[in-house]
Amino acid sequence: MMHSSLSHEWVLLIFFHGILLMCMSSCLKSATVPAIANETDxxxxxxxxxxxxxxxxxxxxxxxxxxxxxNWLGVTCGPSSKRVMVLNLTTKKLSGSIPPSIGNLTYLTRIDLRNNSFYGExxxxxxxxxxxxxxxxxxxxFGGKVPANLSYCTQLRVLAVTYNNLIGQIPNHLSTLSKLxxxxxxxxxxxxxxxxxxxxFSSLxxxxxxxxNFQGSIPSELGRLTGLKYFQLYGNYLSGTIPPPIYNxxxxxxxxxxxxxLHGSLPPDxxxxxxxxxxxxxxxNNFTGPIPASLSNASQLQDLSISGNGLIGTIPHNLARLQGLVTLYSGGNRLGYGKDGDLNFLSFLANCTSLKTLDLSYNYFxxxxxxxxxxxxxxxxxxxxAVNMIRGDxxxxxxxxxxxxxxGLSDNYLGGTLxxxxxxLQKLKELYLNDNKFSGPIPxxxxxxxxxxxxxxxxxxxxxxxxxxxxxCQNLLYLNISSNNFTGTIPKQVIGLSSLSISLDMSHNFLIGALPFxxxxxxxxxxxxxxxNRLSGExxxxxxxxxxxxHLYLEGNSFQGAIPQSLKMLRGLEQIDLSQNNFSGNIPKFLGKLVSLRHLxxxxxxxxxxxxxxxxxxNTSEISIFGNNKLCGGVQELHLPTCTRKNPHSSKKFLACTQNKLLKSTNGFSENHLIGSGSFGSVYKGVLSKNGAIVAVKVLNLQQKGASKSFINECNALRSIRHRxxxxxxxxxxxxxxxxxxxxxxxxEFMCNGSLDQWLHPKNDVQHQSKRLRFIQRLNIAVDVAYALEYLHHHCETPIVHCDLKPSNILLDEDMVAHVGDFGLANFLFEASNNPSKSQTLSIGLKGSIGYIPPEYGMGGQVSTLGDIYSYGILLLEMFIGKRPIDExxxxxxxxxxxxTMTLPEHVMNIVDPSMFFVEDEEDIYDDIEEITIIEEDPRVNVSSxxxxxxxxVFQIGLSCSKASPDERMPTNVVVxxxxxxxxxxxxxxxxNEPE
Incomplete structure (x- = not known):
């Protein structure tokens, strides 16, 4: 036994002696290593x-x-080794890629490059x-996949690559990162x-x-993460139930x-x-069952969101014990019984003294x-x-x-006087009382x-x-008092609220008198x-x-006189209804020149x-002229009697220019060549005699205030930008x-395929109904527009904010490539100031179009690239849903x-525009081996998973871009x-999936 023990001690002695010799040798060599190593760094x-x-x-x-x-900015070295240990360049607005040589900085313990624009793999x-x-x-x-070689970084404790463009699966090699x-x-x-x-990962x-885009179920093995504090899986395609171990x-x-x-019930404990x-x-999700009363035992609970499920029952009374509760979202469930006493729990919630948000909408209370x-x-x-069964005062x-x-109290059975x-409540910004039974006057x-x-x-x-x-109420953007019993005249103080920008609706009442100036x-x-109403006068x-x-709706009143010539200034009018009044005289010809007009x-x-x-x-399908028995002429489809012709004296004024070819190319700016109109001018199609090139000529209406300034600003912006x-x-x-x-x-340059608006919302005739944009075409156009915005926002000498991004301002060439342009109604390329102290507030020419205007603009906010991002987000939703943002x-x-938001992701196919999948030729149908979803039971409509x-x-990007808060919107480069x-x-x- 002693011999064995001594042998073992000798072996250990020899082993450590060898280690000591190697260390000494390493120390002797170290005198020459640092210079080489430092040079490598x-x-x-x-x-x-x-x-x-x-x-x-x-x-x-x-x-x-x-x-x-x-001593370089962002670089930290070891005090004795002088080797790079930390690379910290967070939030420095840097753009570029990471070279493979970063692997030579072998002493690195920390890399922090967050909040920049690095790209590549x-x-x-x-x-x-x-x-x-x-x-x-x-x-x-960053794109590409998560590097599998990270598995060698066994000391890694923090791995954060949130908000990038990584693809593929999580590499199984990373299972070696046991210290994460x-x-x-x-x-x-x-x-x-x-x-x-x-x-x-026991330390996680x-x-x-x-x-x-994770799918499948949540692994029950995650329940072994006993030290986990932060657990975030939202916004994926996970199914099944939440494994019970996670709740422990x-x-x-x-x-x-x-x-x-996810489905199932929330555990009662x-x-x-x-x-x-x-x-x-x-x-x-698809959770069912009651709201667990045991949530009251989570005494630190601040935010509880259970909306958009199938929960039943009511709000547990003992949630009142959560004195730190700040938000409670429970809308869009099946809570309540439609009976008296459903809302008794409100008396207990009075104990939640920190509560800021309470959402009980879309239930059965x-x-x-x-x-x-x-x-x-x-x-x-x-x-x-909103949207419950609440009654009473x-x-x-x-x-x-x-x-x-x-x-929000809309869509209930509330009544009585207000x-x-x-x-x-002087801090109220939004008040919804519509669709109830309220009576009496407005207080x-x-x-x-x-x-x-x-x-x-x-x-x-x-x-x-x-x-x-x-x-x-001088901040009011939207006022709707329609379908009530209001009488008297329209107060000039209300009709003159210049803040109103979204909508003013006083229809279906009993208002009288003239429309105030x-x-x-x-x-x-x-x-x-x-x-x-019962309005009168001119x-x-x-x-x-x-x-x-x-949109101008004046029908069903007693207005009289001629249709005013002043309306010709309103180039943006899309719908006009003047029916059932007492208008007299001729139909003004300018109505035929309002190129945006879709219904008259x-x-x-x-x-x-x-x-x-x-x-x-x-186009007779777009106009209604019935009940005017003295009309004549017009297109043949109207079947009106022929007018008695006179020899009118022509008063057309022809313009001369140093550019006389414009007159010739547009036939003297004739109406037959008119293809568009905007706030400051009209656009004509022209053919240049020199080379036969087809062009679009925008002639400024210099009578319009601000037209000359817009011409100068437009020239300054356009002369310095070039992009596909x-x-x-x-x-x-x-x-x-x-x-x-x-x-x-x-x-x-002339765009032969017109505007995106004409393709997304074709007119009701055979010629236009044949226009259909396929899914990939819409995707290509969306990418094209994103590239245009990225160029305007990041690659111009001075950033440019478009301020009126919408389908009518996106033009398509013969190859269906999208070009952001200025042929729209209120389009103008705004040059952002380099002076950060100068307030970039909106002017009339930069206001944009309803539905696409970011909320901060309506409240006097500053113009910014994030305003364009909002418009782009709305545009994305419109392109793939097929509905305008101002649809009824x-x-x-x-x-x-x-x-x-309400339909994603489960019901996404219920909201998409089916025309993008409609094909006439079976050869156009994708040969997919995946599951096929049939829309509207039409065998020509095929959509793969x-x-x-x-x-x-796409919809997730659209929602991110169109968030109410500018700070939460996706940056332009990330959108691209x-x-x-x-x-x-x-x-x-x-x-x-295509066959070989």
């Missing part, structure tokens, strides 16, 4: 610098040989950084299943996999599985097993609003009761909720709503005069509806200043003379005509954004990368 850093393509803050200027690289050579503990690439544009504490892969394009081996405290991770405080396909829960989001509503938290800002105690910003105390205290922007009271039984005090103050208004000429007007109803008046045949009058997806300007002309008047024009279905608080996945991704990734994924999967 320096060269690797210089290679990194050379890959930087954009550096607006001049960060890389410090990376030069005048100082040691350890994450190099596999990162796997050589064996000391790496922290890798944060959050919010960039933070894993953030959110907001990418990752696919496949969530790996079960993540459950082996944060797991973020949200907003990817008592350390979790952030739990989000919203927007998936969830509040006991997750006592540290602070945030719980499980909305927009019945009974009356209890008086205990007065005891709810005075911190309450958003209170939603509004309790007077509601006046105690002095911090309310939104009160209490004056509502006027105490004069409504004049206290100086912060109000949205007021809807339609479809009730209100009566009396419209109170003058509403004129105090103050209507001319509505210079930003898009929608004016005064129809079906239309005031001041209406001509309402340059943003797109002048029936049942006393009009006479010749009906024009140009413009909208050429921007409309090409060929030339400009500034001259004097034969009468000595100024003449200005711009000559553009979007009303009473429902927008195209909310509509899309891969198209469905692409559509969901995301849209490209979607298209690439689609094309690759299509190619894969």
């Amino acid at each position: 320096r060269l690797a850093l210089l290679d990194f610098k050379n890959r930087i393509t954009q550096d607006p803050l001049q960060i890389m200027s410090s990376w030069n040989d005048s100082i040691h690289f350890c 994450i190099p596999q050579e990162v796997g050589r950084l064996l000391r790496l503990q922290y890798l944060n690439l959050w919010s960039n544009s 504490e933070f894993l953030g892969l959110d907001v990418n394009n990752l696919i496949g299943h969530i790996p079960a081996w993540i459950g082996n 405290y944060a797991l973020g996999l949200s907003r990817n 991770i008592s350390s979790i405080y952030y739990f989000s599985v919203a927007q998936n396909r 969830i509040g006991l097993t997750l006592p540290n829960l602070q945030i719980f989001y499980c909305g927009l 019945g009974g009356v609003l209890p008086n205990s509503i007065a005891n709810l938290s005075t911190q309450l800002q958003y209170l939603y009761f 509004i309790p007077i105690g509601i006046g105690n909720l002095v911090n309310l910003e939104l009160l 209490p004056d105390v509502l006027g105490k 004069s205290s409504f004049g206290n709503f100086t912060a109000m922007i949205m007021l809807s009271m339609a479809k009730n039984r209100f009566e009396g005069n419209i109170p003058l005090s509403l004129g105090n 103050e209507v001319g103050n509505l210079i930003h208004l898009s929608w004016l509806d005064l129809s079906n 239309i005031p000429t001041t209406l001509e200043t309402c340059l943003s007007l797109e 109803n002048i029936s049942y008046n006393d009009l006479e003379g010749e009906v024009p045949s140009e413009g909208i009058f050429a 997806n921007l409309l090409k300007v060929i030339s400009a002309c500034s001259s004097i005509d034969r009468e000595g008047n100024d003449f200005k024009s711009l000559i553009f 279905m979007f009303k009473d608080g429902l927008s195209i954004h909310k509509f899309t 891969r198209i469905k996945e692409c559509l969901i991704s 990368n995301e849209m490209n990734a979607i298209r690439d994924t689609f094309l690759k999967s299509k190619k894969k």
Whole structure:
């Protein structure tokens, strides 16, 4: 035994002696290693610098040989080794790629490049950084796959690549990262299943996999992460139930599985097993059963979102124990029984003294609003009761909720008169009372709503005069008091509210008298509806200043006189209804020149003379002239008697220019060549005699205020930009005509396929109905437009904000390539100032178009590139849904954004435009081996599951871009990368499934 023991000791002695000799040898050699190693680090850093393509803050200027690289900005070295240990360049506005040579910085322990614009793939050579503990690439544009070689970085504790464009599955090699504490892969394009081996990361405290394309079930192995605090899986395609072991991770405080396909019931003891829960989001799934009463045991709970499921029962009374509760979203379920007492729980919620948001909308709550509503938290800002079965009066105690910003009571059975105390809610911005049974007058205290922007009271039984005090609401963007019993005249204080920009609807009442001249103050208004009242007199000429007007409804009144010539100034009009009035005289010819006009109803008046045949009058399906027995002429389809012809004296004025070829090319700017019109001029199709080239000629209407300035600004912007997806300007002309008047024009490249609007919303005739955009065509156009915006926002010498992005301003060439242009109604390329102190507030010419205007513009916010992103988001939704954002279905608080949100992802195919899948030739149908979804039971309509996945991704981008808060919108460069990734994924999967 002693011999054996001594032998063992000797072996150990020899072993450690050998180690000691090797260490000594290493120390002797180390005298020559640092210089070589340091040079390796320096060269690797210089290679990194050379890959930087954009550096607006001049960060890389410090990376030069005048100082040691350890003192370069963002570089930290070890105190003795002088080897690079930390590379920290967070939020430096850098753009570029990471070179493979980063793998030579072998002493790196920390890399932090978050909040920049790095792109390309994450190099596999990162796997050589064996000391790496922290890798944060959050919010960039990296593509490709997650490097499998990261598995060699066994010391890694933080891996964060959220907000990038990574694709593919999570590599199984990463299962070796046993020390991982933070894993953030959110907001990418990752696919496949969530790996079960993540459950082996015993040190993990944060797991973020949200907003990817993960499918399948949630692995039960994740229940082994006993130290997990942050658990985020929302916005995927996960199905099945939540494994019970996960509900037993008592350390979790952030739990989000919203927007998936999960089902089952929430466990009754969830509040006991997750006592540290602070945030719980499980909305927009398929959960059923009651709301667990045990949630009251999670005493730290602040945000609870369970909306958009199939939950039943009521709100548990004991949730009142959650004194820190800030938000409770429970809308879109099956809560309530439609009976008295359904809302008794409100009296208990009074104990939740931090509550700011309470959403009970779209449920089955019945009974009356209890008086205990007065005891709810005075911190309450958003209170939603819309679309329930609530009856009775509004309790007077509601006046105690002095911090309310939104009160939604629409679509119930509420009645009685409105209490004056509502006027105490002076912070209200949105008030929805429509579709109830309210009666009596509008309280004069409504004049206290100086912060109000949205007021809807339609479809009730209100009566009396419209109170003058509403004129105090000088931030109002939307006012709807239609379908009530209001009498008296229209107060000039209300009709003159210049803040109104979305809609003013007073239709279907009993209003009398003339339309006040103050209507001319509505210079930003898009929608004016005064129809079906008892108004009289002539239309005031001041209406001509309402340059943003797109919808004008005056039918069913007693207006008289001629249709005013002043309306010709309203080039943006899309719908006009003047029917059932007493208008007389001729039909003005300018109506045929309003190129945006889609519907004109002048029936049942006393009009006479010749009906024009140009413009909208050429299509009988778009006009209605019945009940005017003195009309003649017009197109043959009208079957009117022939007019008696006279020899009219021609008063057409021909313009002279240094550019005389413009006259010849457009036949003297004849009406037959008119193809478009905008706020500051008209556009004509022309053929140049020199080379036969077809062009578009925009002639400025210099009588219009601001036209000359717009010409100068437009020239300044267009002369410095060149891009495949921007409309090409060929030339400009500034001259004097034969009468000595100024003449200005711009000559553009002609787009033979017209505007995107004509393809998305074809007219009701055979010629236009044949226009259909396929799915891939829409995807290509969306990418083209994104490229155009990226160029305007990031690659011009001075950033340019378009300010009026919409389908009519996107033109298509012979190859269906999209070009963002200025042929639309209010299009103007705005040059953003380099002076950050200069307020970039909106002017009339930059206002944009209703439906596409970002909310901050309507409230006087500054013009920014994020405003264009909002318009792009709305455009995306419109392109793939096929509905305009101002479609009749979007009303009473429902927008195209909310509509899309409510349907994703489960019901996405219920909202898409089926015409993009409609094919006449069977050879055009994709040969997919995947599951086929049939739309509208038409055998010619085929949609593969891969198209469905692409559509969901497109809609998610549209929703991200069109968020109300500018700070939450997706940056332009990220939009381009995301849209490209979607298209690439689609094309690759299509190619894969095509037969060889």
